[in-house]
Amino acid sequence: MKRSSEDKMSHATVWMWGDDLEAVRVNSEKYVSKRWRETIKECVIGITGRERDEGTIFYLTAYSSNPEGIGDLAERLLNVALNLEGDVKVDFVTILLSDHMNSGKELYRDDLEHVEEEYERNKRILTERFSMDPRVKTKSGGREIIVVPEMSLKCELDSDYASKIITDVVDFDFQRVKNFIHSLSKNLIQEGLAKNIVGYKLFIDTERLEIENISIHKDKVYVRLATLLS
Amino acid sequence: MGGGSAIKQYERRFGQGGSVYEKESTIHDERCEKYEAKTIRVFGEYEIRKTEKEEYEVLKKGELIGKFSKAIIEEDRFLFPLSRGTLLEVSEEGRREITTSRKAEICGLIASDGGLYSTREHPDYEVHFTSKHGELIERYNDLFKEVYGIEPHVYHKRKRDGREYFEARTYDRGVYFDLLDLGIKPKAFKFHVPFKHLDKDGLKAYLRGFFSGDGNISKSEEGFSIKISSTCEEGIKELWEAFKLLGFHPNPIRVSKREPPLHDYYVFSIPEEEYVRFAEEIGTYHPGRAKRLESIRLKYKSEEEKREGREG
Numbered sequence: 001m002k003r004s005s006e007d008k009m010s011h012a013t014v015w016m017w018g019d020d021l022e023a024v025r026v027n028s029e030k031y032v033s034k035r036w037r038e039t040i041k042e043c044v045i046g047i048t049g050r051e052r053d054e055g056t057i058f059y060l061t062a063y064s065s066n067p068e069g070i071g072d073l074a075e076r077l078l079n080v081a082l083n084l085e086g087d088v089k090v091d092f093v094t095i096l097l098s099d100h101m102n103s104g105k106e107l108y109r110d111d112l113e114h115v116e117e118e119y120e121r122n123k124r125i126l127t128e129r130f131s132m133d134p135r136v137k138t139k140s141g142g143r144e145i146i147v148v149p150e151m152s153l154k155c156e157l158d159s160d161y162a163s164k165i166i167t168d169v170v171d172f173d174f175q176r177v178k179n180f181i182h183s184l185s186k187n188l189i190q191e192g193l194a195k196n197i198v199g200y201k202l203f204i205d206t207e208r209l210e211i212e213n214i215s216i217h218k219d220k221v222y223v224r225l226a227t228l229l230s
Numbered sequence: 231m232g233g234g235s236a237i238k239q240y241e242r243r244f245g246q247g248g249s250v251y252e253k254e255s256t257i258h259d260e261r262c263e264k265y266e267a268k269t270i271r272v273f274g275e276y277e278i279r280k281t282e283k284e285e286y287e288v289l290k291k292g293e294l295i296g297k298f299s300k301a302i303i304e305e306d307r308f309l310f311p312l313s314r315g316t317l318l319e320v321s322e323e324g325r326r327e328i329t330t331s332r333k334a335e336i337c338g339l340i341a342s343d344g345g346l347y348s349t350r351e352h353p354d355y356e357v358h359f360t361s362k363h364g365e366l367i368e369r370y371n372d373l374f375k376e377v378y379g380i381e382p383h384v385y386h387k388r389k390r391d392g393r394e395y396f397e398a399r400t401y402d403r404g405v406y407f408d409l410l411d412l413g414i415k416p417k418a419f420k421f422h423v424p425f426k427h428l429d430k431d432g433l434k435a436y437l438r439g440f441f442s443g444d445g446n447i448s449k450s451e452e453g454f455s456i457k458i459s460s461t462c463e464e465g466i467k468e469l470w471e472a473f474k475l476l477g478f479h480p481n482p483i484r485v486s487k488r489e490p491p492l493h494d495y496y497v498f499s500i501p502e503e504e505y506v507r508f509a510e511e512i513g514t515y516h517p518g519r520a521k522r523l524e525s526i527r528l529k530y531k532s533e534e535e536k537r538e539g540r541e542g
Binding site: 011013016017018021044045046047048050052053054055057059061083087089091092094095096146148150152168170172173176210212213215217220222224226227228229 | 343344345358360362387393397418419444445446448449450451452453455457459461463467481482483484485486487488490491492493495496497499501502518
């Protein structure tokens with residue numbers, strides 16, 4: 001198994017950037033046939049990647065209880081990710097074998113209207129909080145303050161091919177996040193990997209967000225907020 | 231890098247390195263002809279001498295450690311070209327082997343979008359770099375040819391939707407170990423900035439290589455944003471540190487934490503005030519980013535000039 005690594009949590013990276021595309025199927029099948037035990041309830045395939053023209057981070061997760069189809073599923077998911085528009089880099093395809101049904105916990109059932117309301121609500125909370133920050137006050141000089149929080153939008157998709165597929169997009173730009181998750185979901189459905197979108201959930205960690213950058217552009221002060229590495 | 235004494239290493243590499251040493255400045259060359267060597271610079275315990283034959287000798291505590299036909303003389307250091315894009319730097323800080331800017335850029339490109347691969351079972355000694363941009367592959371190959379005298383083979387691949395990407399690969403044992411010894415990619419998941427082997431120009435070239443791969447310039451309502459990203463926490467911290475060493479003030483590193491089988495992502499950005507400096511000192515060979523960077527440079531430069539004009 002070329003470039004496959006494993007750790008105690010029973011997960012292995014079966015493909016990484018620079019590997020031959022065919023390796024993902026071969027390595028996934030080898031790993032599953034070697035590691036699947038009776039106690040295993042579910043296999044989770046995780047794809048970590050980024051669109052580098054705009055810097056949008058994305059994750060794809062598929063859950064399956066059928067050990068036979070893992071290689072094919074991993075290969076098709078990787079193809080969907082690599083064929084997205086823009087300069088896409090997929091860093092890793094990783095497989096986790098679990099004694100639990102993890103997919104049951106992944107429920108994202110809001111509609112887009114609710115997501116948009118949530119976004120506005122969070123922005124209001126954050127604007128209130130960060131307008132008082134001395135660093136913002138110093139720079140603002142009476143200008144309008146726009147908070148730009150980093151967010152993650154998750155989307156749950158129904159699938160005949162897997163138990164469930166989750167897409168997860170991370171960026172500062174709400175419109176870009178929505179567009180990107182729409183392309184991902186559309187491609188998954190077009191490729192026959194997913195049937196339909198079940199719903200969405202927006203994550204903005206208002207408690208943990210900190211100031212990453214403050215900039216002034218066209219008489220507005222933009223305060224970029226993110227979870228910083230401690 | 232490698233075993234044995236420094237003099238043995240230089241001898242192996244270049245067929246150079248002194249084998250004869252006398253304390254006085256009169257030395258014998260291979261044909262036993264007497265010639266004079268004149269001390270031209272002393273850095274602590276290191277002495278640099280120039281012979282009548284226009285060769286340079288480096289001595290440590292009086293012991294000859296190397297003999298070179300060429301030297302790059304700078305105010306605070308002497309540089310002697312070694313093989314494979316390496317220079318011997320002698321300065322007040324002592325001596326060290328540093329990479330040329332070209333080799334440093336190769337290291338940055340490999341750290342972002344390439345890798346080193348060889349195992350006992352598959353001793354391929356593979357060094358590869360992947361990109362969808364022909365221009366970047368061309369740049370990588372040009373650098374590679376200059377540093378190693380080898381032209382990597384380019385594999386032209388096509389994705390299912392017909393879009394193309396390229397892989398430049400070599401399978402050379404010497405090249406593989408040369409790069410592995412620098413510690414740039416100790417594992418497929420990890421990379422390190424080879425600080426010990428980089429001077430300021432090398433550091434800039436390394437960052438240019440890395441940014442050409444894993445950088446990005448996005449545009450939104452708030453303007454442009456220049457970012458560097460990675461899944462390797464240690465690596466991104468070192469990149470951040472590298473910018474600090476060069477006098478930049480990168481924004482703090484942000485993180486997107488995920489549980490396995492997904493991986494964390496780490497990103498930091500360059501503050502707006504340093505865009506012009508970034509464009510002029512770091513830059514990129516990535517075609518799309520180079521174009522954006524140039525328009526940013528022009529925009530901010532003219533704003534700077536206007537501001538200076540008003541203040542002046």
